Amino acid sequence: MTSGKQIGVLRRNTDFRNLWLGQSASMLGSNMTAVAVPLIASVTLSASISELGVLSAASYLPYLLVSLFVGVWVDRKPKRPIIIGADLLRGATMMLVPCAWWLDALTVPLLVGVVLLVGLCSVVADIGNASLLPALVERDDLIEGNSKLELSSSVSNIGGHSLGGVIVQALTGPVAMALNAATFVVSALFTSRIRRREPAPESTGEPGSVWKDAAEGARFVLGNPLLRVLVLATLVANFFALACEPLFLAFVTRNLDLAPTFVGVILASSGAGALIGAVLAGPMSRRMPLGRLLVFTSTAIGLASLLTPLATVVPEAAAIVLLLVMHVVNSAMVIVCNINLRAYRTSITPVELQGRMTAVVRMVVMGGAPLGAVFGGFLGDRIGVSPALVFASVGLLVAAVIIALSPVRRVTEIPGAAADPAPTADHGSAQADPVEGVPVD
Structure with missing residues (x-):
């Protein structure tokens, strides 16, 4: 908090x-x-x-x-x-x-x-x-x-x-x-x-030690138990979130046969959800411990995604409402999750590692995206769009389970100083490190 x-x-x-x-x-x-x-x-x-x-x-x-x-x-x-x-x-x-x-x-x-x-x-x-x-x-x-x-x-x-x-x-x-x-x-x-002067960058060794410095950033991100859990959850969530994208487009245009106007409105609702999430991020962070907030938002993202295949068994008007709710809730929870995690990671990362930490996390996020999209299309061709959507949504819930079963759940708040790597969880051996938002950033 x-x-x-x-x-x-x-x-x-x-x-x-x-x-x-x-x-x-x-x-x-x-x-x-x-x-x-x-x-x-x-x-x-x-x-x-x-x-x-x-x-x-x-x-x-x-x-x-x-x-x-x-x-x-x-x-x-x-x-x-x-x-x-x-x-x-x-x-x-x-x-x-x-x-x-x-x-x-x-x-x-x-x-x-x-x-x-x-x-x-x-x-x-x-x-x-x-x-x-x-x-x-x-x-x-x-x-x-x-x-x-x-x-x-x-x-x-x-x-x-x-x-x-x-x-x-x-x-x-x-x-x-x-x-x-x-x-x-x-x-x-x-x-x-x-106008504010930045802190002078600390010496990173010999001018040619780019690989050594890059490896130092990777070790900082991947070398801690809490951070490893969160990176794993990020990989899982991003992979299945991107798997949903081609499946969703096929679902609304073929399975539901919605008119293009309705499809446009549904897709635009993600932006509205993101706006809501940006407004809610601060109040939610003040009312919930960080670890529980991550579990809550990750679970809400997976459960909201399950509303999409449910739309096949209701009338068209109800299906559109379900899809609108799914996009708004999904986007809002993604933004709440990402905002709090970005604040967490920057608050405990030393100034001299901020760039490398961000770079490593971005690579993890972007690396799983195209693979997830290809997997989603492949799965849809093999087992059908609706079953594939259910599978991908359950995959999103796996990310929440990973966090809930780890010491991350006990993290209470965003630390107040970047230079102090002391634990913020009730787990003595776990050291706080930066993480990226659970779904796509």
């Missing part, structure tokens, strides 16, 4: 406000790009299905390939200039699309290259921002800070996807990419206004 400090104190923190506004702008641009790029490939370039698959995979590769090395780099250098540079490079890279379109030189391979480079910059900016936050706010304010960032993420998810589609339709995809580029320039501008 968190302390009783006045809620809203971060409104007076100018540096956090600039970080928040900068991240909000970049989140909006990223979500607009997530709509604009596939539409450009499909409509403007008439890309094949296999080319669209390669384009989608390109967005995951930077997280899998370079996260650890980015974490080392961020821990060695001042973070603010790195974030600014990544945002400006993202904006410049996106401008390649309208320029190539103007010169009649836009191709799918060029678009793949743009996605890869933008993805690489996004890894740098994401890890840098997550590592900079603890330097800008007090430990007791991490819940509020992460809640505000999640609120921006939720709003930009809804607005960015919607706005991206509207702009592409009204002004063409390349023009939309030019507008997206502007959001990253705005992000860099706000980040440049942060």
